Amino acid sequence: MKIIDKLAWIELKDGKILSTRSRGKNVYYIPGGKREAGETDQETLMREIEEELSIRLIPDSIEYVETFQAQAHGHAEGIEVKMQCYSARYKGTIKAASEIEEVVWLQYADRDKVSPVDKIIFDWLRNKGLLS
Numbered sequence: 674m675k676i677i678d679k680l681a682w683i684e685l686k687d688g689k690i691l692s693t694r695s696r697g698k699n700v701y702y703i704p705g706g707k708r709e710a711g712e713t714d715q716e717t718l719m720r721e722i723e724e725e726l727s728i729r730l731i732p733d734s735i736e737y738v739e740t741f742q743a744q745a746h747g748h749a750e751g752i753e754v755k756m757q758c759y760s761a762r763y764k765g766t767i768k769a770a771s772e773i774e775e776v777v778w779l780q781y782a783d784r785d786k787v788s789p790v791d792k793i794i795f796d797w798l799r800n801k802g803l804l805s
C-alpha cells in the first residue's frame with residue numbers, strides 16, 4: 674500500500690475548523706502538505722501554511738495533536754494519506770494564497786464536503802466536543 678505522508682494544521686475557532694479548497698477541487702481539505710527532503714515536521718508545517726494561507730505559525734506554540742489515515746482523495750483506491758496533525762498559534766491575517774481558492778470555517782454538518790481522512794478527523798473532534 675502506498676502512503677502519502679502529510680503534515681496538517683488543525684485550527685479551531687467557535688466550534689469550527691479552518692479548511693481550504695484548492696483551485697479546481699470540489700472538496701475541502703485541512704491545510705497542510707508534504708515534507709520536502711530534510712525538513713522537520715515543524716519546518717514543513719510552517720512552509721506549507723505560509724504558502725497556502727499567508728500566515729506564520731509561531732514555532733514555540735506548535736503542538737502535536739494526533740495522526741489520521743484514510744484513502745487519499747483524488748488518488749487510485751489503496752493509496753492512503755497519513756496526516757500528522759498539529760495545533761499552533763499564528764501571526765498575520767489568513768488569506769488564500771498559491772493554489773488555494775477558498776478558505777472557510779466548517780462545522781460537523783459540513784462533513785459531506787470534506788475528504789475521507791477529514792471525515793475521520795471531524796468525527797474525532799466532534800467526539801471531543803471541539804466541533805459544533
Ligand SMILES: Nc1nc2c([nH]c(=O)n2[C@H]2C[C@H](O)[C@@H](COP(=O)(O)OP(=O)(O)OP(=O)(O)O)O2)c(=O)[nH]1
Nearest residue numbers: 677702703704705706707745746747748754788791
Ligand atoms: N492537505 C490535505 N491533503 C489532503 C487532505 N485530505 C486528503 O485526502 N488529502 C490528500 C489529497 C491528495 O490525495 C493527497 C496527497 O496530496 P498530493 O499528492 O496531491 O499532494 P500535492 O501535490 O497537492 O502536494 P502538497 O502541496 O499537498 O504537498 O492528500 C486534507 O485534508 N488536507
